Amino acid sequence: MSAGATGADARRNLPSVDELLRQEGVEAWVVRWGRGPVAGALREAIASVRAHPHGVDVAALSEHLLGETLRILSSDRPSLRTVVNATGVILHTNLGRAPLARAASTAAAEVAGGYSSLEYDLEGGARGDRYTHCTDLASQLTGAEASLVVNNNAAAVSLAISTLANGRDVIVSRGELVEIWGGFRLPEVIERSGAFLCAVGTTNRTRVEDYRRAITPSTGLLLKIHPSNYRVEGFVEETSLKDLVDLGRSAGVPVMHDLGSGLMFEDDLPGLEEPSVKASVGSGADIVAWSGDKLLGGPQAGILQGRESTLARLRANPLLRAFRVDKMTLAALEATLRLYRSPERARRHIPVLRMLTETAEVVETRARAAHGELSPAAARLVSVVPMRSVLGGGTAPGFEIASAGWRLSGHAGVMESGLRGHDPPVISRIEEGSCLLDFRTVLEGQQGLLTTAVERVVTGEDTGS
Numbered sequence: 001m002s003a004g005a006t007g008a009d010a011r012r013n014l015p016s017v018d019e020l021l022r023q024e025g026v027e028a029w030v031v032r033w034g035r036g037p038v039a040g041a042l043r044e045a046i047a048s049v050r051a052h053p054h055g056v057d058v059a060a061l062s063e064h065l066l067g068e069t070l071r072i073l074s075s076d077r078p079s080l081r082t083v084v085n086a087t088g089v090i091l092h093t094n095l096g097r098a099p100l101a102r103a104a105s106t107a108a109a110e111v112a113g114g115y116s117s118l119e120y121d122l123e124g125g126a127r128g129d130r131y132t133h134c135t136d137l138a139s140q141l142t143g144a145e146a147s148l149v150v151n152n153n154a155a156a157v158s159l160a161i162s163t164l165a166n167g168r169d170v171i172v173s174r175g176e177l178v179e180i181w182g183g184f185r186l187p188e189v190i191e192r193s194g195a196f197l198c199a200v201g202t203t204n205r206t207r208v209e210d211y212r213r214a215i216t217p218s219t220g221l222l223l224k225i226h227p228s229n230y231r232v233e234g235f236v237e238e239t240s241l242k243d244l245v246d247l248g249r250s251a252g253v254p255v256m257h258d259l260g261s262g263l264m265f266e267d268d269l270p271g272l273e274e275p276s277v278k279a280s281v282g283s284g285a286d287i288v289a290w291s292g293d294k295l296l297g298g299p300q301a302g303i304l305q306g307r308e309s310t311l312a313r314l315r316a317n318p319l320l321r322a323f324r325v326d327k328m329t330l331a332a333l334e335a336t337l338r339l340y341r342s343p344e345r346a347r348r349h350i351p352v353l354r355m356l357t358e359t360a361e362v363v364e365t366r367a368r369a370a371h372g373e374l375s376p377a378a379a380r381l382v383s384v385v386p387m388r389s390v391l392g393g394g395t396a397p398g399f400e401i402a403s404a405g406w407r408l409s410g411h412a413g414v415m416e417s418g419l420r421g422h423d424p425p426v427i428s429r430i431e432e433g434s435c436l437l438d439f440r441t442v443l444e445g446q447q448g449l450l451t452t453a454v455e456r457v458v459t460g461e462d463t464g465s
Contacts, residue, residue: 034423041072084426088438091393097293099351107335108328118327133330144305155323156289156302161193163317168220169198173206176225205237222255245284254286262290297352298336364404367439381409381458389440405438418457426453
């Protein structure tokens with residue numbers, strides 16, 4: 001029976017937030033959304049009944065409140081959310097890879113919130129070309145004749161193959177037939193781009209003669225792939241980019257280097273076996289493809305650089321429209337590239353570079369300072385320990401950086417899920433049965449959020465109180 005039919009007032013029977021938090025099934029909501037947001041939604045549901053008590057079935061009041069709470073939780077929270085990355089993985093693909101510099105995010109927001117000169121020539125007062133943005137600056141930084149920006153590096157590779165080798169053979173080493181995340185394999189990319197794969201050499205050894213013997217009148221492209229997400233060690237041999245360029249010139253076949261990561265300063269990290277963009281462009285390859293959202297530290301984008309005659313052919317390919325980059329990406333990329341005009345400024349303001357170059361001692365200092373902000377009860381359950389950070393994002397497998405962070409006492413799974421369910425979520429890692437928080441990847445301004453989350457999770461404090 002309804003409250004209106006019996007005259008009962010639902011407000012007299014309202015349960016407390018604590019009572020509702022103990023209801024069956026609510027714990028799963030706490031794991032998913034965090035105790036604070038769930039408690040807040042419960043209070044909102046209770047307030048709604050208090051303001052509009054009529055028509056509420058008093059006999060099913062708890063069920064009504066829980067249903068309203070779930071509706072609030074599901075409707076009010078976006079699926080794409082900001083998180084605190086405490087995994088120690090700098091380029092975490094699942095967490096959006098490179099965080100943007102403040103100048104880049106500001107530039108993207110400014111063009112997103114209004115009109116812009118995306119395809120308008122301000123000097124001539126006529127239609128312009130979006131592909132002129134960023135390209136001169138990118139070319140100046142790397143020494144390339146010309147540049148082109150598309151929406152990601154996979155698109156860059158596909159566009160280049162479609163343009164230079166449609167209906168023709170692409171020669172590539174068997175040891176470089178990579179698969180990237182999501183099950184996308186290079187042979188399939190080549191075939192879907194309208195070309196035919198011609199694999200040469202073996203998995204571990206490919207010589208320049210293997211390429212030379214495979215060249216025929218049907219050859220459209222010599223393709224070299226930098227192995228950014230795997231490493232072959234032992235009895236190995238590969239053809240250098242220089243030797244491949246020399247072969248391509250003598251045979252009249254264009255050469256492409258899929259660089260992948262896009263490292264600008266090769267002297268930042270000794271031991272990091274990543275060729276720089278400048279070195280790749282300077283090799284004389286007809287075209288070089290690399291990513292904007294990895295070691296460059298910018299937005300997701302694919303940058304193509306090389307000879308002007310080659311890039312002109314790519315710009316004329318109708319497929320380019322399918323890979324068109326948007327205004328926010330262009331604004332963020334341009335702001336990122338501008339920072340690179342001063343190496344010191346880039347290292348100071350681009351988060352990825354700052355994380356890569358920060359010493360373990362500085363990271364430990366930050367971790368200890370944040371530990372001092374914890375309450376005595378929480379501090380006893382958190383210890384500062386040395387750690388190892390990694391690059392991630394399919395970049396430099398096996399390369400690690402000394403770091404530091406927190407080890408949490410208690411059940412690792414409970415700690416991990418509690419932090420993940422916090423608002424904002426804190427993403428940790430479990431290692432050797434412990435929940436770890438690596439401070440190298442905790443951004444400036446987020447240490448307070450991390451400290452608050454840990455305080456509440458390790459002590460079991462009600463975040464909604």
